[in-house]
Amino acid sequence: MNTQQATQAIEEVLGQVAPDADLSALAPDADLRDSLELDSLDFLSFIEGLSKRVGQRIDEDEYQKLATLASASAFIAGRG
Amino acid sequence: MPALGADMDEGTLLEWLVKPGDEVHKGEVIAVVDTDKAAIEVESFAPGTIERLIVNPGETIPVGTLLATIAEPMAGQVAGKKQRAAGKKAAAAGKPMTPRKARRERTAEPAEPAHLEAGSPLVRHLAEELGVDLERVHGTGHGGAITRADVTLAAATPAPQPGKPTPPRTAAAALARQRVTPIARRLAAELGVDLSGVTGSGPDGAVREADVRRAAEIPAVPRQAPRPAGAVSPAQARLLATRQVTARLMARSKREIPHYYLSDTIDLTRAMAWMHDRNRELAVTERIVPAALLLKAAAVAALRVPALNGFWLDDQFSPGGRVHLGVAISLRGGGLVTPAVHDAADLPPLELMNRLRDLVTRARAGRLRGSELTDATITVTNLGDQGVELVYGVIYPPQVALVGFGKVVERPVAVDGMVGVRPVVVATLAADHRATDGFTGARFLTTMSDLLQRPEEM
Numbered sequence: 001m002n003t004q005q006a007t008q009a010i011e012e013v014l015g016q017v018a019p020d021a022d023l024s025a026l027a028p029d030a031d032l033r034d035s036l037e038l039d040s041l042d043f044l045s046f047i048e049g050l051s052k053r054v055g056q057r058i059d060e061d062e063y064q065k066l067a068t069l070a071s072a073s074a075f076i077a078g079r080g
Numbered sequence: 081m082p083a084l085g086a087d088m089d090e091g092t093l094l095e096w097l098v099k100p101g102d103e104v105h106k107g108e109v110i111a112v113v114d115t116d117k118a119a120i121e122v123e124s125f126a127p128g129t130i131e132r133l134i135v136n137p138g139e140t141i142p143v144g145t146l147l148a149t150i151a152e153p154m155a156g157q158v159a160g161k162k163q164r165a166a167g168k169k170a171a172a173a174g175k176p177m178t179p180r181k182a183r184r185e186r187t188a189e190p191a192e193p194a195h196l197e198a199g200s201p202l203v204r205h206l207a208e209e210l211g212v213d214l215e216r217v218h219g220t221g222h223g224g225a226i227t228r229a230d231v232t233l234a235a236a237t238p239a240p241q242p243g244k245p246t247p248p249r250t251a252a253a254a255l256a257r258q259r260v261t262p263i264a265r266r267l268a269a270e271l272g273v274d275l276s277g278v279t280g281s282g283p284d285g286a287v288r289e290a291d292v293r294r295a296a297e298i299p300a301v302p303r304q305a306p307r308p309a310g311a312v313s314p315a316q317a318r319l320l321a322t323r324q325v326t327a328r329l330m331a332r333s334k335r336e337i338p339h340y341y342l343s344d345t346i347d348l349t350r351a352m353a354w355m356h357d358r359n360r361e362l363a364v365t366e367r368i369v370p371a372a373l374l375l376k377a378a379a380v381a382a383l384r385v386p387a388l389n390g391f392w393l394d395d396q397f398s399p400g401g402r403v404h405l406g407v408a409i410s411l412r413g414g415g416l417v418t419p420a421v422h423d424a425a426d427l428p429p430l431e432l433m434n435r436l437r438d439l440v441t442r443a444r445a446g447r448l449r450g451s452e453l454t455d456a457t458i459t460v461t462n463l464g465d466q467g468v469e470l471v472y473g474v475i476y477p478p479q480v481a482l483v484g485f486g487k488v489v490e491r492p493v494a495v496d497g498m499v500g501v502r503p504v505v506v507a508t509l510a511a512d513h514r515a516t517d518g519f520t521g522a523r524f525l526t527t528m529s530d531l532l533q534r535p536e537e538m
Contacts, residue, residue, distance in 0.1 A: 040464055041436065048364045061360075
């Protein structure tokens with residue numbers, strides 16, 4: 001999966017978790033939780049959805065790598 | 081029309097989910113009612129057969145008005161059937177049903193686990209796999225719970241095809257069936273967009289804000305006649321109404337309830353370490369967040385300090401018995417609801433968290449059940465990790481206590497003469513001084529702290 005595909009997958013899952021969010025206005029380096037007002041349960045739903053969508057296990061220690069759109073895309077793409 | 085909140089005066093019937101002749105059991109969802117705050121599912125007060133639907137979708141009626149009549153279930157063919165009205169108690173009493181009355185009714189008949197209708201995680205998982213919408217599934221399990229067999233059956237039954245003619249529905253009913261986010265609904269009212277003509281781009285075809293904006297730009301969509309200057313749009317009226325409900329309730333709380341406040345900083349080192357260890361081994365669907373442990377601790381503490389779990393009614397304390405934990409949920413786009421997780425003290429943290437997720441999802445989609453909004457015996461406000469360190473709440477009348485959690489933060493803490501950095505949370509308690517004194521309140525907070533030092537036992 002390349003970075004572009006990863007970004008697309010992430011945006012798709014974010015759209016499910018926060019249907020009202022305007023993802024086109026989301027800066028790549030903005031904190032996802034802050035910008036989209038995700039609480040801890042929303043964020044867990046995001047991890048759950050993303051893990052399923054890309055078919056990769058995401059451990060709790062790795063949550064911090066999913067803080068922004070840019071870091072999350074790099075993380076997902078970097079794992080194959 | 082039952083009172084679905086402490087300050088509800090009237091409601092609009094959006095949709096009937098039953099028709100005359102249908103068998104219903106106690107706790108089954110029979111109608112959807114729009115209140116100042118959200119669309120709420122109304123449950124049947126009694127088992128029986130629906131006789132007559134009196135109120136039509138779209139009608140706004142005061143609390144206490146008869147919605148429908150239900151014939152009592154009959155053993156064989158006994159003549160002279162008695163009529164029993166849904167909402168009979170509220171109608172007869174001529175005033176909104178208080179939580180105490182609701183509770184008395186529950187003690188008279190064994191309570192049905194209405195919350196099970198949402199389906200166990202197993203059932204929800206199966207439904208997701210098979211693409212079955214649980215809201216359309218009729219539960220045949222205990223208390224109307226949806227079983228795996230119900231889901232399998234629903235998956236095998238073809239859904240109505242768009243090409244086939246469907247019976248005409250009222251606009252209100254169509255609106256209720258369509259999945260629309262609350263923001264989109266408000267915006268549609270504001271822009272004069274007919275939602276039935278809008279195709280949703282969200283999950284399950286949910287209509288989102290962007291869809292409404294797009295629809296509003298297409299000139300073919302008939303726009304409402306311009307409003308006279310100074311008039312308030314429906315959307316603004318709705319926001320205003322939500323604000324007014326909260327305003328009345330909170331003003332009543334501060335006017336009537338002599339609050340006292342306590343706080344305690346709880347060391348979460350063990351709880352967090354236990355949680356991370358646990359989560360490390362598990363799939364993401366089995367993982368929990370700190371809020372699950374905090375809510376569980378609050379529920380168990382309420383069970384152990386029962387003087388804080390219940391209601392202040394007629395100048396005396398009325399114990400809540402079981403712990404129905406109200407959780408403050410902020411709605412996207414503004415507004416606050418506090419639905420209850422039933423029997424929260426008995427649930428393992430993971431199950432408690434899944435119930436909470438389910439409540440949050442339904443609260444935001446505007447699909448809460450009446451019992452969830454009236455049952456809470458104590459309420460928790462949890463600012464989560466986006467919040468601040470400390471919150472002193474305002475008690476939700478007629479309850480007698482409100483528990484507040486700030487965000488979990490790392491702070492220098494002195495332990496055994498050494499300073500270390502540890503995760504802590506500030507827990508607060510706002511309690512009704514008519515019902516309890518500070519000593520009892522302090523016992524509640526120390527009980528919570530003790531519980532959180534032994535997370536494996538929760």
